[in-house]
Amino acid sequence: MGKPMQVSRYWRHFREKYRLIGGKCENGHLLFPKRPICPICGSRNIEEFQFSGKGKVITWTIVRNPPSGFEYYKPYPLALVQLEEGPVVLAQLTDVEPEEIKEGMEVEMVTRKIREFDEDGLILYGYKFRPIIKSE
Amino acid sequence: MRKVMKPMKDVGIVGYGAYVPMYRIRNEEIGRVWGVSSFPIEEKAVPGLDEDAITIGIEAARNALKRAKIDPQKIRAIWFGTESKPYAVKPSATIIAEAIGATPDLEAADFEFACKAGTEALQAAIGFVGSGMAEYAMAIGADTAQGRPGDHLEFTAGAGGAAFIVGEKSNESVAYFEGSYSYVTDTPDFWRRQHEHYPRHGNRFTGEPAYFHHIINAAKTLMEELGLKPSDFDYAVFHQPNVKFPLTVAKILGIPKEKVLPGLLTGRIGNTYSGATMVGVSAVLDIAKPGDRILWVSFGSGAGSNAFSIVVQDAIEEKRDLAPKVEDYVKRRKVIDYALYAKARRKYIL
Numbered sequence: 001m002g003k004p005m006q007v008s009r010y011w012r013h014f015r016e017k018y019r020l021i022g023g024k025c026e027n028g029h030l031l032f033p034k035r036p037i038c039p040i041c042g043s044r045n046i047e048e049f050q051f052s053g054k055g056k057v058i059t060w061t062i063v064r065n066p067p068s069g070f071e072y073y074k075p076y077p078l079a080l081v082q083l084e085e086g087p088v089v090l091a092q093l094t095d096v097e098p099e100e101i102k103e104g105m106e107v108e109m110v111t112r113k114i115r116e117f118d119e120d121g122l123i124l125y126g127y128k129f130r131p132i133i134k135s136e
Numbered sequence: 137m138r139k140v141m142k143p144m145k146d147v148g149i150v151g152y153g154a155y156v157p158m159y160r161i162r163n164e165e166i167g168r169v170w171g172v173s174s175f176p177i178e179e180k181a182v183p184g185l186d187e188d189a190i191t192i193g194i195e196a197a198r199n200a201l202k203r204a205k206i207d208p209q210k211i212r213a214i215w216f217g218t219e220s221k222p223y224a225v226k227p228s229a230t231i232i233a234e235a236i237g238a239t240p241d242l243e244a245a246d247f248e249f250a251c252k253a254g255t256e257a258l259q260a261a262i263g264f265v266g267s268g269m270a271e272y273a274m275a276i277g278a279d280t281a282q283g284r285p286g287d288h289l290e291f292t293a294g295a296g297g298a299a300f301i302v303g304e305k306s307n308e309s310v311a312y313f314e315g316s317y318s319y320v321t322d323t324p325d326f327w328r329r330q331h332e333h334y335p336r337h338g339n340r341f342t343g344e345p346a347y348f349h350h351i352i353n354a355a356k357t358l359m360e361e362l363g364l365k366p367s368d369f370d371y372a373v374f375h376q377p378n379v380k381f382p383l384t385v386a387k388i389l390g391i392p393k394e395k396v397l398p399g400l401l402t403g404r405i406g407n408t409y410s411g412a413t414m415v416g417v418s419a420v421l422d423i424a425k426p427g428d429r430i431l432w433v434s435f436g437s438g439a440g441s442n443a444f445s446i447v448v449q450d451a452i453e454e455k456r457d458l459a460p461k462v463e464d465y466v467k468r469r470k471v472i473d474y475a476l477y478a479k480a481r482r483k484y485i486l
Contacts, residue, residue, distance in 0.1 A: 095158050110191075
């Protein structure tokens with residue numbers, strides 16, 4: 001049997017995790033994640049906002065001693081990414097080697113596997129960022 | 137008795153998109169480990185640690201949406217063909233639908249028919265749109281295929297996929313369907329039992345009575361019933377478990393190699409199973425001209441073939457640049473050794 005998991009806790013955030021859906025308050029402040037109260041102006045009138053997924057790496061680190069559930073993925077890069085619309089997101093980078101990561105590197109959101117709860121549990125998917133694919 | 141299938145309304149492809157993971161393992165490297173020195177292909181695509189058939193399907197679906205330029209809320213079905221579904225019980229299609237913003241007003245299900253599950257989903261999408269039940273339907277084929285370590289399938293079992301959005305034929309269609317056909321028999325050339333990690337196959341039995349028999353019958357019947365000759369086609373994409381088989385089919389049908397090579401990716405990414413012909417057709421659409429006719433024949437073990445004839449339209453010129461092309465993904469490559477490949481395929485017990 002797997003360890004207990006809180007299915008509802010993850011399920012509640014699928015839209016945010018799969019698609020980068022955040023919030024926009026009545027005064028135009030953009031929030032990620034979406035919150036009940038705008039931290040900038042205090043407005044409670046907040047609607048959903050779809051972020052483009054494009055952004056830049058502000059800073060990053062390489063996780064070599066991950067928390068439980070992430071052991072198989074080590075080492076992996078964890079970064080602060082500033083979305084082109086403004087908000088900053090903490091997320092893993094993927095499809096990139098540590099030595100290729102640079103401050104200001106342009107990245108795009110992809111939906112990837114975040115973790116699995118043992119062999120018999122839920123598979124969690126969510127946003128990560130990777131270098132933008134060059135098209136010819 | 138008419139065998140070729142045509143829907144009541146003419147339908148076309150309004151958007152297509154492919155995806156191939158960036159990691160590659162060379163066939164020489166697999167051969168080094170298992171003492172093999174002749175190889176079916178050069179290298180194959182390996183999914184990253186955080187990739188599976190669902191994440192491949194999501195990126196392919198997003199690329200198809202970019203080219204279709206439609207509101208995902210108008211999609212009435214997402215049918216996902218794969219034989220490497222991450223959950224034995226729980227639909228993959230719902231996860232993809234949620235990730236592209238197509239929920240909740242739609243059909244969603246996973247299709248399974250070895251390597252032709254994706255084109256089987258496409259046949260259903262043609263019928264669903266062609267009957268007028270749906271404005272748009274999406275068919276996806278994606279796999280992260282596994283071969284038993286040391287088995288000759290390990291040299292070719294790749295990863296990748298593609299998605300096609302079907303809609304009523306219009307100026308927005310990058311190509312339209314002239315007709316389709318399906319040829320199926322009970323032929324046990326390849327299978328995997330419940331709870332088994334790896335498939336088994338009938339060795340040489342997989343060639344003549346399975347692959348060649350079904351593909352050639354499907355292609356010939358489709359051409360006969362549509363009144364077309366091999367020379368009427370500008371490109372042909374056949375299921376590609378290796379490089380040799382599809383080229384042999386072309387030779388038997390009298391189709392020159394040059395018409396097959398643009399859609400033959402297996403040598404560089406491996407056999408992407410349910411994705412194979414769908415990635416191949418995507419690569420052809422990336423370069424085709426309006427008016428070009430494409431012969432498209434899949435094969436799935438077990439066994440059967442789906443055959444389609446599609447004609448490229450003007451919209452391709454404007455739409456192909458709206459998402460990364462197959463070649464962009466094929467060129468984005470990082471070669472890994474067998475140890476990292478084994479890690480990526482989760483062979484280590486922590």
